[in-house]
Amino acid sequence: MSKVLVIAEHDGTNLNGSTARAVSCASDLGLDAIDVVVLAADGSAVAEQAAKISGVTNVLLVQNPANENAVAAFLAPQIEALAADYSHVLAPSTTFGKDLMPRVAAHLGRPQISDIMRVESSHVFDRPVYAGNAIATVEAPEGLVIGTVRTASYKAAANEGSASVETRSVEVTLPTHTRFVELASGGGGDRPDLQAASKVVSGGRGVGSEENFKHIYSLADKLGAGVGASRAAVDAGFIPNDHQVGQTGKIIAPDLYMAFGISGAIQHLAGIKDAGTIVAINKDADAPIFEVADYGLVADLFEVIEELEKAL
Amino acid sequence: MKILVGVKRVIDFNVRVQVKSDGSGVVKDGVKMSMNPFDEIAVEEALRIKEAGNAEEVIVATIGPKACQEQLRTALAMGADRAIHVQTDEEVQPLTGARIFKALADKEQPKIILLGKQAIDDDNNQTAQMLGALSHWPQATFASEVKIEGETATVIREVDAGLETLSVDLPAVISVDLRLNEPRYVKLPDIMKAKRKPLETMSIEDLGVEHVAEVKVLKTVAPAKRQAGIKVDSVAELVTALKEKGLI
């Protein structure tokens, strides 16, 4: 029997939406079962949520005080201990999965397939390289497959399942060389999570200052949108890092993406390739963002935002 | 204390990469090659740690063909003390790369290994974490701030939820993100000086690293192109278009 294990991403209370996307990828493998493992201090609420994901067979709940925060050096040995029962182990390709899975893979002596965007067969996958400017079809060697799932390539699996939840104890010695100190969240307020939002309003260097970003937030709130940014805007201190979209930020797939004062560098475009409709507002008619925008408007972004807010 | 830094030669980030029509990969002939941007930041951080009096020696290492020595020389010109070139004409994947870095670490006994968070060619984002696993060392990935105090490093990491702080015992592997620092410019006299700095060459076999089962690249194709859109002339026109699509 071939089974896939999906590692749940969560904050102790809520399951992260990336998990249901990874389950969609797992479903494409067409194996006998999909299990989700929740590694947490308590995690019972998270396990309940994971059990509702359509297609999931079993939810394994591994409780350990060391799992209070997602520290790769603690989680990896526990996952390794569980991996023996599976043909595939997958996690979302978020900073959580990216940090964790190569550590698991190397301990098990396996290579890793990063950012799976399509399943061709049990061992053959498509993945982006060169910031998405090329797509490689790669074959994993025979045996256990370890991979991360490019979440923007998959819709979240439905929420109609009723998997059983089973508590598992995993007896491994955890290292003492790492200490979690704190997590300072960027503070997006009540705005939708970038990676789950159906609409995203983004600002770039053209927005000009932290102060001016209030126009971006205000429009986003009118639209019920998440707020994104280019790296230049983050580097300049206009907005915290967790809003960065692109090759080295978040890869997103909203139905509507609106870019204000963003030139459209390939590294930025790598993050929005799967957006439904891209709107670009830039005062430079030659900005490369217009090559990918469904609707482009050559204009001053502040004037456009003002008019848009009136029109909505 | 020594710091070991990984330096990979990749297609320059400004190049618009072209995919070969026969599916065999991307065009590399006549294309500008540079140090992986993340690795430049790793070198810079190592130098700053040394300049702050927290390390004695910065060793840079690359795995790849002869031409990679160019990037090692750049790192030496930035201020690294010596370089190691693990020469091979074959593509080295992260698991093998991590095994090679492990062998180098066994030999050199560094207290810190700084790698880029990802190489911008294959975008794997694996080597540092794999090296952490193989060495049974702590890892602190995606670093945007590194503080060394005695035998510990306090690292601020850029994660999806914001900024996470980890404290790790040395020796440790740290992978660096773009906002950690701004790499210095290399000055001409430094380039001249770098030519005389030691650069040691060895093979993968010299390090006793064997090949493991790896991922096979079957083909490489260009991504699906987005349909070119239209320019609208006014906000009113934009609003109408988005309303028609049911987006607002």
Ligand SMILES: Cc1cc2nc3c(=O)[nH]c(=O)nc-3n(C[C@H](O)[C@H](O)[C@H](O)COP(=O)(O)OP(=O)(O)OC[C@H]3O[C@@H](n4cnc5c(N)ncnc54)[C@H](O)[C@@H]3O)c2cc1C
């Ligand atoms: C390894 C690497 C990884 C990277 N990863 C990322 C990443 O993940 N995400 C990312 O975004 N970038 C990334 N970058 C950086 C990227 O190359 C660009 O530098 C960055 O995206 C530029 O941001 P920008 O478009 O906001 O700024 P700019 O390129 O400076 O563009 C600003 C735009 O604003 C317009 N503008 C100015 N004022 C106005 C106005 N009043 N009204 C309308 N338009 C106006 C200008 O015409 C211009 O087009 C990466 C770079 C490297 C080397």
Ligand SMILES: Nc1ncnc2c1ncn2[C@@H]1O[C@H](COP(=O)(O)O)[C@@H](O)[C@H]1O
């Ligand atoms: N061939 C190589 N030579 C030197 N360093 C490398 C090599 N491959 C990977 N690295 C290091 O590992 C980091 C991450 O690479 P990757 O896991 O391939 O995304 C890079 O930024 C380098 O610091």
